[in-house]
Amino acid sequence: MTLSRVSGLGALAFGVLLSGAARADEPKVEINTQSILASNDGQGVEPASLAAMKDKFSKEGFAFTSFKELKQQALVLAKGREVEVKLPNGQDVHLRLDDVVGGVAKIHVRLPPIDTTYTLGREGSVFIDGGHHQKGTLVFVLSPADAARHK
Amino acid sequence: MAVKPTCEPFVPTLSPFVDGELDPLARARVQEHLSGCADCTGRVADLRASSNLVRAGLEMAAEDVAWDGFAERVMAKVTPARLPWPQALWVSWQERWTYQRGYLVLAAGAAAAAVALAVATPARLRAPEGYANEHMALGTVSTDESAHVAPVVLETDNGDSIIWVVDHEHVQALGVPDASYKEVDSQGTSGQNGTKPPTGGTL
Numbered sequence: 001m002t003l004s005r006v007s008g009l010g011a012l013a014f015g016v017l018l019s020g021a022a023r024a025d026e027p028k029v030e031i032n033t034q035s036i037l038a039s040n041d042g043q044g045v046e047p048a049s050l051a052a053m054k055d056k057f058s059k060e061g062f063a064f065t066s067f068k069e070l071k072q073q074a075l076v077l078a079k080g081r082e083v084e085v086k087l088p089n090g091q092d093v094h095l096r097l098d099d100v101v102g103g104v105a106k107i108h109v110r111l112p113p114i115d116t117t118y119t120l121g122r123e124g125s126v127f128i129d130g131g132h133h134q135k136g137t138l139v140f141v142l143s144p145a146d147a148a149r150h151k
Numbered sequence: 152m153a154v155k156p157t158c159e160p161f162v163p164t165l166s167p168f169v170d171g172e173l174d175p176l177a178r179a180r181v182q183e184h185l186s187g188c189a190d191c192t193g194r195v196a197d198l199r200a201s202s203n204l205v206r207a208g209l210e211m212a213a214e215d216v217a218w219d220g221f222a223e224r225v226m227a228k229v230t231p232a233r234l235p236w237p238q239a240l241w242v243s244w245q246e247r248w249t250y251q252r253g254y255l256v257l258a259a260g261a262a263a264a265a266v267a268l269a270v271a272t273p274a275r276l277r278a279p280e281g282y283a284n285e286h287m288a289l290g291t292v293s294t295d296e297s298a299h300v301a302p303v304v305l306e307t308d309n310g311d312s313i314i315w316v317v318d319h320e321h322v323q324a325l326g327v328p329d330a331s332y333k334e335v336d337s338q339g340t341s342g343q344n345g346t347k348p349p350t351g352g353t354l
Contacts, residue, residue, distance in 0.1 A: 027280065027281070028280060028281075029279070029280055029281035029282075030279060056307045056308075056309075056311060056313075057313070059307065059308065060305045060307060060313055062313075097281075100280060100281050102283060103280070103281070103282075103283030104281065104283045104284050105280070105281025105282070106290065112295065112298075113294045113295035113297075113298035113300055113316065114292065114293075114294055114302055114314060114316060115291075115292070115293045115294070115295075116289065116290070116291065116292045116293075116314060117289075117290035117291045118287055118288060118289055118290055119284055119287070119288045119290060120281050120282055120284065120287055121282065121284040121285050121286040121287040121288060122282050122284070122285055122286070123285060123286045123287070123309075123310075124286045124287035124309065124310050124311050124312075125287065125311045125312075126287060126289065126311065126312045126313075126314070127311065127312065127313045127314065128314045129314060129315045129316045131316075142287075143287075144282060144287065145279055145282075147279050148279040148282040
């Protein structure tokens with residue numbers, strides 16, 4: 001390898017890293033999503049951490065006896081780019097980061113026929129009716145990224 | 152011993168002959184002369200005896216020499232004095248720049264990139280982007296008109312939101328006008344507008 005080629009490769013690597021750093025400036029947020037099957041088919045709560053969700057639903061009048069996590073996915077949303085998540089019942093959820101203003105991310109979630117917008121926070125969750133599935137109802141859960149929860 | 156005229160050309164070559172330093176032609180001439188000259192044969196015998204004596208003496212002397220650390224002592228004498236560190240650094244840098252310029256450029260690029268990442272990383276670790284707020288908050292909620300359903304938004308004790316879909320007929324039975332479901336802010340949830348919350352499995 002000649003000297004000029006090595007130098008060229010060095011410059012290229014440097015350029016790639018710089019462009020990567022520039023891309024890192026684009027607004028991006030991380031979120032957690034879950035697909036939970038809520039039903040009256042048995043008493044199972046899997047994983048056990050869903051007991052808190054069961055309790056919340058119970059207090060709001062939902063009489064589901066079983067909560068099972070079918071899917072868990074961490075997503076990175078970039079401004080203006082839609083991300084699609086397929087639910088176990090075939091429904092598609094479309095998520096998009098609209099903007100980050102003053103450090104607060106505003107995201108748009110479309111789970112037909114529902115259209116919603118949220119501002120992210122370090123605590124809390126949003127539970128969205130995801131339609132029928134098997135013997136129960138799917139609940140699409142939106143939560144802060146793990147890294148955000150412990151701040 | 153007087154040297155005979157016939158021996159004169161050969162006497163200077165006898166020592167190289169004994170030491171094996173003659174070329175083949177000269178060696179053949181000496182051997183031819185030795186075959187007919189007793190004087191020179193005697194001289195060669197004397198030379199060989201002397202040579203063996205010297206060799207034996209050297210070997211005996213060598214056995215008495217302490218060779219431990221010989222190499223180190225020799226190298227210590229041939230190694231130049233150590234340069235002051237700034238000068239040594241400058242010489243080292245010059246040598247590297249002369250012979251490894253490409254690698255130096257590459258290393259400099261990598262170092263610059265590492266610095267850029269080091270500067271950027273703590274900013275990301277301080278607080279994840281977009282999470283300046285303490286709690287997640289619901290903004291707007293709407294449903295497709297063609298679906299003939301309406302969203303019911305419930306807020307739990309700790310501020311979580313549950314968004315459920317109910318048929319228009321069911322909503323009307325609850326006594327809530329459809330228009331109220333087009334946009335719901337995080338505070339004014341429809342579930343708190345005097346309606347009973349939905350029941351799991353019966354919606």
